[in-house]
Amino acid sequence: MKDNSMQVPAYEDMLAAHERIKPHIRRTPVRTSDYLNELTGAELFFKCENFQEPGAFKVRGATNAVFGLDDEQAQKGVATHSSGNHASCLSYAAMLRGIPCNVVMPRTAPQAKKDTVRRYGGKITECEPSTTSREETFATVQAQTGGDFVHPYNDPRVIAGQGTCSKEFMEQTDGLDIVVAPIGGGGMISGTCLTLSTLAPETQIIAAEPEQADDAYRSFKAGHIIADDAPVTIADGLKVPLKELTWHFVSNHVSDILTASEQEIVDAMKITWKHLRIVMEPSSAVPLATILKNRDRFAGKRVGIIVTGGNVDLDTLPWIN
Amino acid sequence: MKDNSMQVPAYEDMLAAHERIKPHIRRTPVRTSDYLNELTGAELFFKCENFQEPGAFKVRGATNAVFGLDDEQAQKGVATHSSGNHASCLSYAAMLRGIPCNVVMPRTAPQAKKDTVRRYGGKITECEPSTTSREETFATVQAQTGGDFVHPYNDPRVIAGQGTCSKEFMEQTDGLDIVVAPIGGGGMISGTCLTLSTLAPETQIIAAEPEQADDAYRSFKAGHIIADDAPVTIADGLKVPLKELTWHFVSNHVSDILTASEQEIVDAMKITWKHLRIVMEPSSAVPLATILKNRDRFAGKRVGIIVTGGNVDLDTLPWIN
Known part of the structure; x- marks a missing residue:
């Protein structure tokens, strides 16, 4: 088995990935909501990766x-x-x-x-x-x-693939001031860094993380990887730790990491279902949750949110007992 | 008050309506699902009117x-x-x-x-x-x-407006063999008839109705309007009766009306939430419910479904007790 772990992918790898995968994946739509814009004071764009056939950017x-x-x-x-x-x-x-x-x-x-x-x-x-x-x-x-x-995220081919999402996002929106994506192992955030650091270096990249699984936040502040033992959060896609390849991108290109509580995540999830009328996972609600609690930072900005996935158990929704 | 009731709108009224409303409404996306295609044996296209800002084609x-x-x-x-x-x-x-x-x-x-x-x-x-x-x-x-x-459906301006949905649908799909839409008062079905009878006369138009509010079905078979007294169905947008203007389009241009039970509607709603990952009303699930129970009729065909709306009470979903 070859070791892919520290082969940092280049921008050209992302471009090649896009050509390779285009026939097989969806160019997912970008949704907007006047209501959510009013609520946040920002101009929000939601890239709906939950609409991929298997329901996730992965x-x-x-x-x-x-x-x-x-x-x-x-x-x-x-x-x-x-x-x-x-x-x-x-x-x-x-x-x-x-x-x-x-x-x-x-x-x-x-x-x-x-x-x-x-x-x-x-x-x-x-x-x-x-x-x-x-x-x-x-x-x-x-x-x-x-x-x-094929590692879930600490693999240059995987990161290059995830980076294609931000390329489409920029084409579909004619540019964004900030892109916010959830962070777990860091695959999507790393792909976003890979693409935007070349394509739109002025665009800020902010990672959003549950308070109860804030290992990336603490790593970011400490300057080295801190892995949690067994975090407990409703955002079950975000429990895994950073690895060396994703840490490379996070430490070099992420502007900030913001966190949200479990209740804030559930509230943001329900608001999005109601007003964007899309089905998305708790993990995908963390960006909006952090925007709602840091309103001043995002107000007046063009903000892209990556809706990472839509695979939820419809029989047990977190706002229904 | 002027009487708009029997001024049958013309194709040109629909074209003028589209020019008039384009700056104010969304050109809603069309979604597909390999899973739902396999399940039905048809090629399904879902026009997501639930993504209009106020959540409905209306x-x-x-x-x-x-x-x-x-x-x-x-x-x-x-x-x-x-x-x-x-x-x-x-x-x-x-x-x-x-x-x-x-x-x-x-x-x-x-x-x-x-x-x-x-x-x-x-x-x-x-x-x-x-x-x-x-x-x-x-x-x-x-x-x-x-x-x-402005009557909810028995108004030529309203019908001409609803007809703009099918115009976009045809442009977005390069044509369809069948379009299926829910029928209540008949506004969306009438608009669909208005547009397709000129733009795509070979495309069949099928109306889908709850068994428990099947007044349009019975009207269609009887050849005159039959209004129900107080139908009871989960598809609460479809309880109203046809009126003279919508009856004109239904009786002249609809190929057939198919019905589905309450359980079939709820099942179709849940399947769509799960696999298309969109939030839609029970009324909008009636077309897929009728397709699933009339598989042979739709298999191998390119079938368009109009997802009419997405305003639901997220606290009381019909598949959760």
Whole structure:
């Protein structure tokens, strides 16, 4: 297995990624709301990555990795460990190319997540819900299949793929003063930094994080990676820590990291469902939550928000008991 | 008050309406889903009128009526009776032009509907929840204000406005074999007939209706208008009867009317929220419900669905107890 971890992707890699994945992903629409503009005093633009077929921006990075494989490697397929959107998006991309995808997932992962991976043809190997079990199981699966490891975010092909979102966003809006995106492992934020630091260096990049999983915020303030042990937040896509490649982008290009409480995240989620009329995950509501509580900082600005995903359990919405 | 009821609008009125309202409404996006295509065997296109700022297609007809007034009439404003999307959309359009809007609404109407009308500057006069009280109250309001009566659907300006949706839909999809839209009073269906009978006469127009409010279905079979007394359905936008102008279009241009049960409507609504990741009303789910239960009729066809609105109470979703 080759080590992709510190091959920092370049702007040209993002451009190549966009050409590679364009036939397979959606150029998602940008939505606006007079109501939300009045509420925040800013001019808000929402890039709806929840409208990707598998419901998340992660299909960009996954598709770039899958379609970038040479034919020999492609025969052996791809492999990853994830219990979230990366697992389903990688399975989806592998299905589009017609190659195998092996996913190591804790046996405790929600049945709906397992069903989605299987619907896209992904093969699940279950492990115990611990880092040791996951690493051992993944090593076995990879040895057996030879699948190319596609990390959920600490992979230059994945970051280059996520960066294509901001390229479209700038084309669709004719420029933005600030782009706000949620931060978990940092894949989307890193892709945003990769693209905008060349394409629109004057545009500020702000990362939004749950207070209850604020490891990126504390890392940013401390100047080195701090990983949380087991953060608890409704924004379940944002629990993972930064890694060296995403830290590179965060530490060099992010203007600030803002945080929001659980209640503020749920409130922002409900407001967006009601007024933009889109279904989005709690993680995707963190940017608007931080904008609402830092009104002065955003008022009068053209602000882009990346709506990262729309895979939620419609039977248990956080504002309904 | 002039009688607009049997002035059948012409194709040119729809074209003029589109030019008139374009600066004020959204050209809503068309969404697709590989998953829903597989499920139905058809190629489905969803025109997202729920993404209009006030959340419903009715802003098209309302805006056409409001911006078509001469300056003298505009000073006196507009008036209507409605407890649904027409009231908020007419208030919204009047706000855009800066003219008064008077709405007669039963005192029993949901507080949220009243709040929306007031947010857009509409003035509400409450009546008792009976036809007699509504008509008496409306006559008084109109005599006092001189506001131009804009009927929710039995008005040629409103129908011409609604017809602009299908014009955009055809431009955005390069043509469709069938268009399916919900039918209540018949405003959207009539606008669709007005536009497609000239622009795409080979395209079938199918109306979708709740079984429990199937007065349009029974009218269609009987050959004359049958009005229900007080239908009970979750699709609350579809309880009103056809009137002479909408009956004209329905009887001359609609290919068929299909119905769905309450459970089928709720199932289709949930599937759409989950896989298209949009928030839409129960009324807007009736087309997909009828397609799912009449699979053979739609399989292999390019089918357009008009998602009529997205104003729902997020606290009481029909699939959550």
